[in-house]
Amino acid sequence: MYGKKTKKIKDDLDCGITVAMRVFGAKWKPCIIDAVYRGYNRPSEIHRQVPEASARVLDIQLSELLELGVVTRETGEGFPLYSVYQLTELGESIVPIVRQLNKWGDTYKEQVREKLAEAYMDME
Amino acid sequence: MYGKKTKKIKDDLDCGITVAMRVFGAKWKPCIIDAVYRGYNRPSEIHRQVPEASARVLDIQLSELLELGVVTRETGEGFPLYSVYQLTELGESIVPIVRQLNKWGDTYKEQVREKLAEAYMDME
DNA sequence: AGCGATACCGAAAAATTTTTCGGTATCGCT
DNA sequence: AGCGATACCGAAAAATTTTTCGGTATCGCT
Numbered sequence: 026m027y028g029k030k031t032k033k034i035k036d037d038l039d040c041g042i043t044v045a046m047r048v049f050g051a052k053w054k055p056c057i058i059d060a061v062y063r064g065y066n067r068p069s070e071i072h073r074q075v076p077e078a079s080a081r082v083l084d085i086q087l088s089e090l091l092e093l094g095v096v097t098r099e100t101g102e103g104f105p106l107y108s109v110y111q112l113t114e115l116g117e118s119i120v121p122i123v124r125q126l127n128k129w130g131d132t133y134k135e136q137v138r139e140k141l142a143e144a145y146m147d148m149e
Numbered sequence: 150m151y152g153k154k155t156k157k158i159k160d161d162l163d164c165g166i167t168v169a170m171r172v173f174g175a176k177w178k179p180c181i182i183d184a185v186y187r188g189y190n191r192p193s194e195i196h197r198q199v200p201e202a203s204a205r206v207l208d209i210q211l212s213e214l215l216e217l218g219v220v221t222r223e224t225g226e227g228f229p230l231y232s233v234y235q236l237t238e239l240g241e242s243i244v245p246i247v248r249q250l251n252k253w254g255d256t257y258k259e260q261v262r263e264k265l266a267e268a269y270m271d272m273e
Numbered sequence: 274a275g276c277g278a279t280a281c282c283g284a285a286a287a288a289t290t291t292t293t294c295g296g297t298a299t300c301g302c303t
Numbered sequence: 304a305g306c307g308a309t310a311c312c313g314a315a316a317a318a319t320t321t322t323t324c325g326g327t328a329t330c331g332c333t
Contacts, residue, residue, distance in 0.1 A: 031269065033318065034291080037201050041254030042179045042247065044261055048254075050174060052321070055166045068280060077161050079322055084281065086321095092268045093261065105330060106279040115257060122249050123166065129246060130165030130172075133239060137168050137217065144216045145155065157288065158321080176291070192310060203292055208311065210291095229300060230309040279329080287322070296312080303306085 048093055048119070053078045054086050055123045058112070061096060062120050066109045095119065172217055172243070177202045178210050179247045182236070185220060186244050190233045219243065 036043050049055055053075060060074040068087065072080050087110060090096045095116040101107030112120070130137075160167050173179055177199060184198040192211065196204050211234060214220045219240040225231030236244070254261075 038258055038262055038265075040180070041251035041256075041258065042183065044254030044258045045250040046174075046176065046179065046254075048257075048261055050170075052170065052174075055170065056164070059166065069278080080280090081282085081323080082321055088281095093264045100280085106281085106328085108280060115260065118253065118257070122246070122253060125246050125249065126169040127165035129242065130168030130170075132165075133172075133242070134162055134165065134168045136239065137172055138162055140217045141162075193308080204310090205293080205312090206291055212311095224310085230298085230311085232310060274333105276331105276333085278331090281328090282326080283324105284326105285322105285324085288320080290317100290319070292315105292317070294313105294315085296314105298311090299309080301306105301308090303304100 045122075048095065049090075049123075051086055051089075053082055054090065055126055057083060057086055057090065058095065058116060058119055059123050059127065061110055061112055061116070062123070066111060068108055068110070071110075090116070169246075172219065173214075173247075175210055175213075177206055178214065179250055181207060181210055181214065182219065182240060182243055183247050183251065185234055185236055185240070186247070190235060192232055192234070195234075214240070 036047050038044055038047070049058060056075045056078070057071060060071045063074075065071050065074050068080070068083065071087075072078070072083055075083065087096065087098075091098055091110075093115075094113055096110045097113055099109045099111070101109075160171050162168055162171070173182060180199045180202070181195060184195045187198075189195050189198050192204070192207065195211075196202070196207055199207065211220065211222075215222055215234075217239075218237055220234045221237055223233045223235070225233075
């Protein structure tokens with residue numbers, strides 16, 4: 026699929042953090058999970074929720090989530106092309122974490138923005 | 150510093166998830182935060198806790214965390230080189246999330262491993 | 274017929290992150 | 304003097320991720 030699942034640098038799947046990062050620690054995966062959770066189940070809907078990402082990445086990451094068993098896909102035969110993604114139980118278990126990420130970011134975004142601005146200045 | 154903080158592709162810092170991912174969504178940052186939280190405050194100690202990472206990345210990511218205000222650094226003058234990193238309040242606020250990541254990964258690691266093995270087989 | 278929406282996919286390019294390698298520098302120990 | 308530990312850093316290489324571009328294919332509407 027997408028890239029290759031055989032990475033040259035193997036992850037240490039004994040470490041919980043590493044496992045979690047492997048499953049949903051990608052630029053758009055938490056957003057995708059959140060969107061599906063909020064009821065945006067079709068690729069085009071998800072894309073409209075996360076317009077900053079290209080449709081292609083969403084596609085790729087959706088396939089990865091599908092492979093990892095985070096979501097399921099139901100494809101309608103023929104007609105107006107139709108695909109619906111749903112969270113699996115595994116996927117649901119990630120939702121609270123994603124919600125927390127979102128909450129954390131909302132709470133500290135100002136602070137983070139300032140720090141980033143400072144850092145930017147320090148190097149002119 | 151490390152790389153460049155001026156990314157060509159700007160992050161949308163209005164989205165909480167994106168902010169959180171920007172701050173600690175890197176391969177080793179959650180592990181570093183966890184290590185510091187658990188009392189491993191010196192670079193060499195942290196490295197011993199996360200031996201899979203090169204000392205260099207830890208270095209780089211530690212500087213980023215420092216810049217973002219997630220940790221503080223205290224450097225001893227001269228003598229046996231000495232640096233101690235501590236979590237700031239901002240850093241402490243990330244700890245529960247990191248713990249959850251770790252817990253999640255511990256809970257689902259078997260399942261994830263299976264899925265990865267399957268995916269690997271499907272492409273032979 | 275032509276356009277836009279839908280859902281995908283491959284391949285190359287670009288961006289970004291991580292690793293490797295080689296340095297600097299100090300101290301303590303042998 | 305030489306070695307290992309400590310803490311760092313720059314630069315190039317390698318790995319990985321994300322983006323861009325161009326396709327395929329179907330249906331409905333004009």
